[in-house]
Amino acid sequence: MTIHHNFFDQTKQRNPSVDNVKYAHLYNNALVGQTSYGHYARGKTEMRMENCYFEKVRNPIQADATAKLNASGNVYKSTTGSTAKNAGTVFDPKTFYDYKLDAAADVYGIVSEGAGRQASICAA
DSSP states (O other): OOEEEEEEEEEOOOSSEEOOSSSSEEEEEEEESSSSSSSSETTTOOEEEHHHHHHHHEESSSEESSSSEEEESEEEEEEEEEEEBBBBOOOOOGGGGGOOOOOHHHHHHHHEEEEEEEOSSSOO
């Protein structure tokens, strides 16, 4: 499962929460104002998380004891609570597909610009 360039704004939890998915790749997501937790690796999930932006998030990264996690390049601004530590060896997404990471500091601006209601979804 690949989840990238999403804006999760003022939600409680499940942003996303990934349970028993073999491979989960989360990158370049912006989470702002979560009151329970941000990203969560559960069960036997192998989660690679790269260059995400967390602002005013309680417990930005959670992981079950049975999940494997590798989180790198993230930005944490005014966050509280726990940020799970890397645990175990996880897959390398580049064995499946090519991708380009945006700098975590730029992610909020990139994803919030295209989020929400738009005048048009078609290019002129």
